[in-house]
Amino acid sequence: MRIPFLAAFRTTIGVVFLAAGCVLLSGCSSGQHPVEGELTINGKALPKGTVTLWPDAAKKNTATVIPTGEVENGRYRVMTNGRAGAPPGWYKVTIASSEIPDSTKIDKVKDSVPEKFRSAEKTPLAIEVVAAPAPGAYDLKAVEKK
Numbered sequence: 603m604r605i606p607f608l609a610a611f612r613t614t615i616g617v618v619f620l621a622a623g624c625v626l627l628s629g630c631s632s633g634q635h636p637v638e639g640e641l642t643i644n645g646k647a648l649p650k651g652t653v654t655l656w657p658d659a660a661k662k663n664t665a666t667v668i669p670t671g672e673v674e675n676g677r678y679r680v681m682t683n684g685r686a687g688a689p690p691g692w693y694k695v696t697i698a699s700s701e702i703p704d705s706t707k708i709d710k711v712k713d714s715v716p717e718k719f720r721s722a723e724k725t726p727l728a729i730e731v732v733a734a735p736a737p738g739a740y741d742l743k744a745v746e747k748k
Contacts, residue, residue, distance in 0.1 A: 633689055633690070634682055634685060634686070634687030634688055634689055635687050635688065635689075635690060635731050635732065635733050635735075636679075636686060636687045637655070637669065637671070637679070637680035637687055637688045637729070637731055637740050638671070638677070638678060638679040638680065638740060639677070639678060639738065639739075639740035639741040639742060640676055640677055640678075640738075640741045640742070641653065641673050641676055641677070641678050641697065641741075641742045641744070642676060642742070642743050642744065643697070643714065643715060643716070643719070643744045643745075643746075644744070644745055644746055645743075645745075647675060647676025647677075648673050648676055648697070648699055648714070648715075649673075649674075649675060649676070649699075650673060650674060650675075650699060651672075651673040651697055651698055651699030651714075651715065652670060652671065652672060652673060652697070652698045652699070653670065653671045653673060653678050653680065653695055653696070653697055653698075653742070654668060654669075654670050654695070654696045654697075654698070654722075655668065655669040655670070655671075655680060655688055655693035655694075655695055655729070655731075656668065656693055656694045656695070656696065656722040657691060657692075657693060658691070658692040658693055658694050658728065661691070661692035661730075662691070662692075663691030663692045663693065664691075665688075665689045665691055667682050667683060667688075667689065669681065669682040669687075669688035669689075669693070673697075673699065678742075687731075688731045689731065690730075690731050690732060690733065691730070691731060692728060692729070692730045692731075693728065693729055693730075693731065694722050694725050694727065694728050695725060695727040695728060695729060695742060696719060696720055696721065696722055696725050696727075697715045697719045697720065697727075697742070697744060698715060698720060699713070699714050699715050715744070716744065716746040718746070719744045719746075727742055727744060729742075
């Protein structure tokens with residue numbers, strides 16, 4: 603009688619550990635959501651640059667990570683700690699890009715991004731990272747009014 607009980611007990615324990623492993627591997631995701639979109643400055647696609655997402659504490663985002671993304675031909679994709687996406691919540695968005703005309707004029711670097719979009723304190727750009735964003739929700743349009 604004891605042998606069937608031990609076999610059933612071992613099977614039950616095996617199933618419990620298997621289920622726990624599945625939950626740990628799949629159910630507890632990183633909590634990050636894909637963030638990608640188009641980036642234009644005054645209507646023109648930014649050829650090359652970087653976007654940085656700064657957690658907006660005023661909108662209750664207490665994230666301790668700073669997601670960033672490379673801009674290539676007016677498109678960007680955000681990464682956090684080497685993984686695609688960002689934790690959910692509101693972020694202020696800054697943009698960085700510099701154009702170097704040629705090596706003989708290295709001291710004349712022109713920043714193609716207006717100053718207000720380079721500072722987390724001044725930027726008007728903001729996004730809310732969510733699980734199911736609307737199409738184009740992460741497109742960034744930086745417009746400098748003259």
